[in-house]
Amino acid sequence: MQKNIKLEICVYNAESCLKAQEAGADRVELCASMQEGGLTPSLSMIEFARRRLSIDTMVMIRPRGGDFLYSDDEFEIMKNDIEMCRRIGVSGVVFGILTPEGRVDAERNAILVKAAGNMQTCFHRAIDMCRDYCQAASDIASLNFTRVLTSGAKQNALQGADNIAKIKHILQGKVEVMAGSGVNPMNIKDIYLKSDADAFHFSAKTLKPSAMQFKNPDVSMGCNAGADEYSMYTADKNQISQAVNVIKSLSVQ
Numbered sequence: 001m002q003k004n005i006k007l008e009i010c011v012y013n014a015e016s017c018l019k020a021q022e023a024g025a026d027r028v029e030l031c032a033s034m035q036e037g038g039l040t041p042s043l044s045m046i047e048f049a050r051r052r053l054s055i056d057t058m059v060m061i062r063p064r065g066g067d068f069l070y071s072d073d074e075f076e077i078m079k080n081d082i083e084m085c086r087r088i089g090v091s092g093v094v095f096g097i098l099t100p101e102g103r104v105d106a107e108r109n110a111i112l113v114k115a116a117g118n119m120q121t122c123f124h125r126a127i128d129m130c131r132d133y134c135q136a137a138s139d140i141a142s143l144n145f146t147r148v149l150t151s152g153a154k155q156n157a158l159q160g161a162d163n164i165a166k167i168k169h170i171l172q173g174k175v176e177v178m179a180g181s182g183v184n185p186m187n188i189k190d191i192y193l194k195s196d197a198d199a200f201h202f203s204a205k206t207l208k209p210s211a212m213q214f215k216n217p218d219v220s221m222g223c224n225a226g227a228d229e230y231s232m233y234t235a236d237k238n239q240i241s242q243a244v245n246v247i248k249s250l251s252v253q
Contacts, residue, residue, distance in 0.1 A: 006199035016235035023240035027056035036065030056091035092120025102131035147176035156182025161194035185242035
């Protein structure tokens with residue numbers, strides 16, 4: 001029986017959005033701030049993706065970097081951002097809130113799922129930071145999330161593939177299980193064979209040199225020491241196309 005394995009590309013700029021679509025990805029996860037693991041993008045960026053993409057656009061709802069324990073003010077910001085996304089008409093939103101004890105915050109996540117209305121909802125890798133990984137997966141299912149993004153509570157999805165398989169069995173198709181972190185075209189097959197993941201998520205990033213002719217060597221705009229500010233990460237269409245081909249081969253096995 002043919003399987004419908006999906007490919008999601010994490011994108012941080014307009015160019016990457018378009019490259020992901022052109023290379024055959026099923027959807028994008030739209031974020032800002034790669035260095036912080038993904039934050040909520042600007043309104044204009046969300047509107048650009050909605051206008052220019054025909055594939056699904058999932059928007060990261062994360063008001064700051066760091067942990068997934070949010071203040072009342074931050075929670076209100078998240079709720080307002082979700083309502084804004086719903087008005088714009090994007091495909092879905094990506095979020096996750098934990099309690100101080102490292103469990104899924106059922107009350108607050110339920111409010112955000114309700115705010116999302118008919119949009120898709122993805123519980124992101126906050127699951128990998130939970131005290132009890134399998135219980136967290138069950139909690140996410142009870143909250144009616146569409147999918148969960150996970151590395152199997154390990155540093156990357158290949159290391160965590162056995163754990164991903166565990167929650168895939170627990171969830172019994174109630175929630176789409178998407179493997180992410182360290183995913184690339186060369187290891188998708190191995191991760192899939194060990195985890196039976198429903199989808200794969202990666203950034204396909206590559207460095208693009210700046211077109212600036214003048215570069216001031218005496219001023220830094222905030223990059224870490226030794227970092228090149230005169231380049232940017234963009235999605236690599238070749239990597240995405242390779243991943244699409246791998247997934248197609250797995251879908252017909």
